[in-house]
Amino acid sequence: MLRLPELDFLSPSTIEEALQMLADDPSGTRVLAGGTDLVPNLKRRHQHARRLVSLGRLASLRGVSGDPAHGLRVGAMTTLRSILKNEVLEQHWPGLIAAVRSISSPVLQSMGTIGGNLCLDTRCTYYNQTEEWRSAIGYCMKEAGDTCWVAPSSSRCWAIAASDAAPLLCAIGARVRLASTRGERELAVEALLCDDGIAYLSKAPDEVLTDVLLPPAGTWKATYWKLRRRGSIDFPVLGVGTALRVGKNGVVEDVRIFLGAVASAPVRALAAESILQGHILDETTLVSAGKAAQEVATALDNTDFTMTWRRQMIPHYVAGTLRELADLPRVGLLGADGLEC
Amino acid sequence: MSRMRTDTFTVNGERREVAYPAHHTLLEVLREELALTGTKHGCDLGECGTCTVLVNGEPILACLAMAADMAGKSIETVEGLATGPVLHPLQRCFADMGAAQCGYCTPGMLMSAKALLAENAAPSEDEVRSALAGNLCRCTGYQQIVEAVRAAGSELKTQGCGAKGAASHG
Amino acid sequence: MAEVKKPGALIGTPFRRVDAVGKVTGRTLYADDLVFPRSVHMRLLRSNVPHAEIVSIDVSAARALEGVVGVLTGRDMPEPFGILPVSQDEHALCLDKVRFVGDPVAAVAALSEEVADAACKLIKVEYRALATIAGYDDAIDPDKDLIHAYGDDRNFHKKLSMRFGDLDAGFARADLVLEDTVFFEGNTHLPMEMHACTAVPEGDGRVAVHSSTQTPHYLHKALTKVLGIPASWIRVIATTNGGGFGGKTDPFNHEITAAKMALALGRPVRIALSREEVFMCHRGRHPTLMRIKTGFKKDGSIVAQHLKTLLDGGAYGSYGVASTYYTGALQCVTYKIPTYQFDGARVWTNKPPCGPKRGHGTPQPRFAQEIHLDKAALRLGLDPAEMRLQQLQPAGAVTANWLKIGSMGLGPCINAVVEGSRWKERRGKLGFGRGLGIACSSYLSGAGLPIYWNHMPHSGVQLKLDRSGGVAVFCGETECGQGSDSVLAACVADVLGIELSDIRLCVADTDLTPVDLGSYSSRVTLMMGNAALQAAERAKELISGPVAQELGVPAGRLVFADRRVFDSENPACGRSFAEAVVIAESKLGTLGTTGSYTPPRAPGRFRGAGVGPSPAYSYSACIVEVVVDPGTGLVHVPDVWIAHDVGRALNPVLTRGQVEGGIYMGLGEALMEESAFRRLPKKLSNALVHKFPNMLEYKSPTFLEMPRIHTTIVEDPDPNGPYGAKEVGQGPMLPVMPAVANAIFDAVGVRVDQVPIQPWMILKALAEKERGGAGRFGPAEFPAVDYGAALHVPTPEEGGDGKARNADEVGIKGGTMTETRKEIR
Ligand SMILES: Cc1cc2nc3c(=O)[nH]c(=O)nc-3n(C[C@H](O)[C@H](O)[C@H](O)COP(=O)(O)OP(=O)(O)OC[C@H]3O[C@@H](n4cnc5c(N)ncnc54)[C@H](O)[C@@H]3O)c2cc1C
Ligand code: SF4
Ligand code: FES
């Protein structure tokens, strides 16, 4: 059986206790939430820990609270399953529900948390492998080595940001609260996630993500489309989180589009946004926006499917989110008849 | 050697005090410390669903759950489904309707299905498929599993709930 | 033709499988569930280089680790083994060479699995690298290092060529000749249960091996050879397999090493492989490149076919010689093909060995043949379903390559799926993006010859009856989910008129049960079923005599039913079954019977004739509906219609389960499953690794990918089958892959001549079509392979006698029966 390395398990009963435990040994301690990312990574020995600090007993980090008109707060330890069952969220940010519903599988959703989802390690098929496998090709840059096997001439790691919630949360301008013994701070989800396969979080190792803060929905509408091989279990090979505000005259007042799984962090499709901004959302405009979105993606050969095809899919998926938000009819069969979206 | 912990686990309604290595998952504690080998494993990485058990009524993967996190919670495994010799309707329908071939995915399927029926006793075919989509089966093609889950659902409903059924021949 | 046996009260009903309750309660013990007192845990250190000589192995640090109790290396087991007598090319632990990443080089037993793991990491192996043979190109390159010191030609493990009938004359008669190059990617079984075993030493140098194997008998043979102790000292018990699909039909390194370790340590040794190690064991589908050329008449009839195959075999022989033959063996049992040439070759590469996966060697050429027929129908302006119907082999025919067909229910199968899918109204009329495709297939109900040459039965069953009224049934068969335990119990209970609960099974134990060759080649229902019927009929006879005497009625009038034995003319006159046994036991002493089965001799008398013959062939027809998104190339399958001629459905629920499971695996192969490999840029490294040896990236369809499956069971009883039954475990998956490809063509007008069919392939083909091209994605060329001179075998139609005409010229002695050493099946 593939097993975890020996380690100490700590289960603080207050957040203060947890923060102190992390401060005691920040480099050797990891936060354990649902464990659905951390446990496989530790089992395969590409992440390491001497101690795990479980947040399982911290009830204060669980649940959805706040006033929708002023913004909701989702505790970091709220499971994906309870998010899916939350009626307030469903009513105000159905796009978040769509993103969360697309994560992994039902049984993983009852373990995985929203905080863990935002702090997911970046992924790469050269990296998410056992120790034996990695030794057979030689460790890459994300570990002990100095070459990136995906792009050997590159000086950086291109591992993929695989969170499904992140692109959507970026698009709606959500923020997170981080806490450590040094105090609390708040920053945009966009600023939490860095486009670097190795240093993919701006969070310090001793910081705990305590809350995800959603802005009031107001007239925003948002949705998330995901491309993956199977209808369940699989990580995204492309995710599109789109948030849109359309004026009474049908003109796009505001739009934010983030692509997931095509870089080491969700990337903002600014060129696409500027095509839409101030225009009526018709078929022609959204198709050219979809095409423009392609430019920011650096799809490489380190996940399922070919990189060329994944890039080709971007216009279809970006346009798909826009049509859905603009209540325009679907084009092609995408999203219908069981085809993935 | 390994750092050991001692915790009390409630498995299938029975309270058990267990000494186990701190780094072990629920899967290891169930199979190795408690000899509850009914819970299977097919990947140890959360990718197949074979190790599904219920914790406080929700399906989780035993291979990813730290045992220490599960202390004090109510854990249900396939061994707890039947009432003495009387099979749970899900078990009976699986047995009679071809839903278990090699049987290796079966314990996990049964637990995921139990969680579904607890919320929705009359799931549509699509609802069954969605709820069980994290559980892989290589033998059946799933159709007979879907049929068995739905049949068990309607049986549970007409019984009013509870887990009484015909005697097993096991 | 022999009379087909009529079912009693049980056969043909949807009875609950005998292993069901154990499986739904978690009581069934699989190999990894077994725990023996004083067990130690073993792990294997596997090679992390693809191809190298072993210079040295230093195990001292591993031995010194606290908790380690034993270490073995290749020197401890120098005797080679392999499933086929002609391919004894594996070592329990590599001796002086490693041939793929994953090849085991050392074993450590320790007090815990974790210590064994840690100790493996302390073993230092020094390798001297050899060139990496990654695929066909490297293997064909005459300058590359050799993977093995034996084989037909450098890195060609096997080459063969056979011609049946006057092929040139056949092609000369053709109105249309089509040629295609087709590729079928490798894939793997992925049973949910990972291989595991425990070896338990028993007094006086004996050992018992409990293992998740589909072939305890062959494992027993390999253990005997490598351990060098008498066969009778070794006991193999196959535990219930948590799925096999052919992946557990070879003897494996870990099984042999565990037995050796247990004997060395005098205590039980257990090993459970990780999922990645299961990918290393592999023995899955051979990646196969094919060149197919077929001549058609205007009416769609086939006049000639020439098929060339090239298999990428991976690092060892495994079943590979048989697999190579199988890529050509069954081409003629479906449609009339009067002249036929088959050239096959298998190369070695530094990858996990390929072997028999569900359909063993036949899905690849079936894919080529069925998409080929579809193209021909289009060119000839024929309906693909109608065209197939017109070309069916008749029941009882002997094919051009000398296979004897029994019952043949493909016609009704085609009609069933045509009607079910409303093919005639809907094909070609569903609009751009939606389509229907058809394909058919046939499969063996057990190979006509055993893996090693002998004249003994292929399956044996023994019954023990006593005053309890219970019947103990002993048989070497192995349950791996297909339902063989249930077939065994049901056949006996049905004949004796008792209940399944009266039967106690003892199976898959080489010490206690008569030999059954194993759960492979869809042989169990037919062969074991026949053996069971014979044993049960004999038991009936045994009981009938004394009971008839006691009742004063002629023995021939006795009926066994409802747990009673009674006079058919006066049902009240009778005894309970248990009383009947008491009467017989009183009269005759202890009661027991045996039954056995040996397949009929096949008519072919040429080298290679051993692969393909079967007592009966199953037939399937399949129509797949697809939705293809032309913008993205994504494919969705909403419905599949399948009809399968199973001869007789012994249990309709279990039969349907096998059919649906076959469709599942077929769709996986058609659309997503592949055993792909990673090669780094050559200047950086010679590494060659499985691209994704895990269940997340190796894509096995979930509940959500599965279509509605509309199954029709066709029953055309075969005189050789028990109650007329034929196989169902493998056949129904075979037509799925080509039917998907044909449906995609119907939907969007492009051809993908390879599987798995990926969305980007469809887009490329669509783009090519838009540019005015053919609208095809697939391999462009077939490499130049010298298959050697063909063996010429006149066909039955030409008045042949089953022998080759030029056996001497091509350097091979004709006649399957005389070639005891080299003949393979
Ligand atoms: C088979 C499989 C499929 C999956 N598919 C998907 C998918 O499709 N989409 C997707 O988005 N994810 C997927 N996941 C990943 C994962 O299940 C989810 O992202 C989940 O939400 C992660 O949450 P967790 O609580 O389990 O995280 P954990 O594993 O507990 O933690 C993940 C990381 O975040 C850190 N962390 C967690 N919580 C905090 C906190 N509050 N403060 C600071 N650090 C923290 C941990 O230290 C760790 O490094 C998949 C996982 C598996 C095994
Ligand atoms: S992108 Fe390159 S450096 Fe990063 S994990 Fe993959 S191979 Fe390693
Ligand atoms: S063993 Fe596969 S999900 Fe746990």
Ligand code: FES
């Ligand atoms: S019954 Fe074998 S894996 Fe599901």
